[in-house]
Amino acid sequence: MITWLLLVSLFCNSAQDGRLKDAGVFRCGPQNITVKTSDHGIFLTWQDDPSCVSVHDMLTYEIEVLIADKLVHDDEVAVTPDQIGSTHSWNWSPHLALECASFAIKLRSRSENRTSQWKWEHIIPAGHIHSDSPQVYPRDKVFQVGSTATFCCVLPMGQVLEKLYLSEQSSTNWNISRISNHTYTLTVHLNKASTTSCTDIICETKTADNGACAFIGYPPDDRDFTCETRDFQSVECLWTVGRNTHLALKSPTSYQLLESNCPKGSSGRCSHKVQVDFGERNWTLTARNQLAIVKLTDRADLTKRVYMFAPREVQVSSVNASNTRLDWEWAIQMYDKLDIKCQLNVSDGETHSVRERNGIGLNFAVLNDLIPNWTYKVMIRCGTSEHFWKWSEWSSSVEFHTMGDVPDALDIWMQVKGSQTIITWKVLLANQSHGDITDYEITWAPTSERPKKSRVMHPQNSFALILYAMNEYTVSVTANNEYGNSSPSTITIPILNAGSDKVKSSRTQGINGGFNLSWSASPIASCGYIVDWCPTKGPCVIDWLRVPPSETSVRIFSKNLREGVRYLLSIHGCTHGAPVLLEKIQGYVKEKLIQDGLFKTLKWEQRDMDVEVSWDPVALQDQSAFIQDYILYYRDNNSRVLNITTDNPQATSLTARNLQIDSYTFTVKANTSVGQCGATSITVTLNSLTDNLINAIGITLATIFVLLCLIVILCYRNWEWIKMKVYPPIPVPVLKDKWMTSLTKQSCRPVFVEMSHHNEAELMAIPELHCKSEAPAMDCADPGNVSSQTTNEYFHKPVENLGTQCTTAPCQLPLLPPPPLSSSLVTDGHLNPSFNLTSTDSFETSSNGYQPQKQEQQLEEAPENPLPCALTYILLPQLPSE
């Protein structure tokens, strides 16, 4: 009976299982389902139904996700038989924020074509539907540039969407869709990182607006990760921080070195205490933000990567004129055992040099070759000699001043100016003087003689010598300062003008503000070359440059070189004796147009129908460019312009030929390589030849007329004088016999005249005798006025006592014809008719010179002397006219 019952029961069970299997009903399904949501998505856990114990095959859970009743995602979770009975989980990050819509999750199991019934779980957003303003989701979420994001706007009941958009993003590839009555989604391809604090997603309705922030940026992008040690007790790692993640606000990149957090804000540097041992190992840095985690690894032996600290307590000791010693200390004791090399950066204020020293635990250095009396600054940095990794930072700078010393030797040169030879030298620079220069000592002498000395005070830098031109002289100059004299600099002055005219002369053009000179090598230039130059404009202050014998070219550049100024350059060969002039060059650093008005004395001359325009030679200082030739432009009144040129730069005139009778403007220009310039103009009017002849005749006639008029006027105004000259009054003759006595009554005394053998002209040259009526002292009776004349001589003899008898009656001497204007009369001063006659004595006295005042005085002293009259002819008395 019992066996029967068991058989029936087994049959019933197997029949029931068969029915269930046949119907697809599977009791093994999920139970105790929990759903958790977070910013990262949905997290689902469940357990197996106890009936699943009987399942011996693979069990699969099917999961489906529906948003707004629409399937948006499905998935499966496989459970192996040994996992049956444990808790299973599944997570998923939806593309849409959970707040945007109702999510439904269906879950069932499946095994051997049997499936359990769906179990439903719902995720319903809390409460936002009842908000009075639109709500935008997700909020404050981080997105990567280049990704696609979906935002939603949940509208309050009854409101209509106006706008849904993102700030800072281009509106292409935007997709707005409606997923429910009051929910819209905006799907955007994010192509730009947030430039403000965050990117705004704005949802607008007719009555209210709202929005949310999205942080759009990049994952960490750091690189170039290296580690080193400075103190052998810690590792210090450096890396290059990548591009700006634009997530500094929401998700700044954080770093971990060897799994220890680096300080917040670490930017490219992080250190960690660790015992540094020999041997390589991995050093790892982790950089992370919400978008990604980046790991950087450096494999290194840190004992070979020592980045030393800078030397400290750098001190200067035993400073001399040209050397000093520096000492310093190390901050890390381990450095004393290292093979160290150090660089010393020695700065002299303008330049700096780097000197290297090395040694075990190096902590001092000696600096040589320093400039005396000079201030230096020195910094030191060091590194390991073996397995050199990198230099330390520079130490703090230490400053010292070297002791003074005698000056360096001078650079001297010479310049011949006329009869003078100027010895000049370059003023020593501060780094050459080694102290304050006080004066210079110059010695000079012909090569065989004892030298002469002279001193000039600083800062004078030249000395003029007048040397005998036919000798070579040796000149030495030394500079003196408080520490002593420099070694002498010597130059031999050559015999002046020795063949300098035969030297090749050429021209050059400057380049880039200077001259590039080159010349042929000279065998006599045993110690090199000297190139000197001076401007033609302004004082010729010579400057020079020394060139070693191996070189035959030089660039001359000086801030003193001026454009538009001609420079005279000379190349001398340096010999053991006097320098030898090799070449002379003229040139401009840059030619400039000569200013207008170059020809200051522009003259013209008409020759027939030609006009020659001439000018003075143009001085060198007026030439701001080489004059190649001259051009004469001439323009007539019809503005017709013609020109003629001369290709002779020395020309001083140009002739325009075959001109018309017209007014012309002549313009002379100089032609240079930079163009025509220096224009100077004159305007002339040409006259015809007939006009010129008429003009000449007219001018001549007018001149003659004017002269005649002048003569007439002069004659008229001086007629009396002329008359006296031409028709002088004839003196009254003086007679000795009786008839003369009657004349005495008329107060006219006879004048004794002796005949002589003088010719007619001489006879004519008698002194005139003036008889003036009622004159108190008659000239004619004045014994002094009577002179006798012998052969070629005059003898003045005193007249007999007639003084009182010739006082009343004037007389005339009409018998004599008027004397001609004899040249002998005019030229011989002694024959001046108005001349007062003198005594013989006085004549003798005056034979050596004419002294009329003296004669008169003598005459007054002998009033009683008789006046002998010796006349060569007798003048008849004549009664004075009434």
Next chain:
Amino acid sequence: MADRRSGVTGPPEQGRTTAARAAAIAELLLLEISNLLDLYSKRESLTADVIAEDSRLVSVPPPSSQLDTADKLWRLHAALLQCRGLMERAIAKENEEMGSGTGEYETQRKMVKERLTFLINITGELVKAVDGPAAVTPSLSDSLEPDNLTLFELKLWVFRVFTEVNYWAKTAVTILQALPKERVRNTRYRSTRSTRR
């Protein structure tokens, strides 16, 4: 409030000078807060659509033509105190949520806050001068507490705070510039002090 009479407790010239100084400071504040609003709008790319919000953050009795000088000054002083409280909270929230910087915006923001404090002090002196209430306690609405705001809402709230300060700076300029005339008139006709409110 209507029973309270305005009067002058200090020397008339001194009161007039203080009022003029207060007006000048209010003008300066207005200029600076305008600049700050410009800077903030550019910094956060806020559009006009989003920032159109006309509700007030500061809670004071409504303006009325019935208010005398002392009432107007007291109302202004109370509003400015609330503005300063808002500014301080806005600065703190911004530094907390968006980080503190040292740029032009942060400098301008600090300057506005200091200028506002200065104006509060001087309006306080004026309130005392016209026998206003001795002390004013700022009260901010709880609904304006920005602790649970999203970042976007914080941005808008900060903007509203600045807008509120701008509004009260304008109001201060208007009240303080009109003050000397009224005060002179009150001085002439109200020589006796009345009971305080």
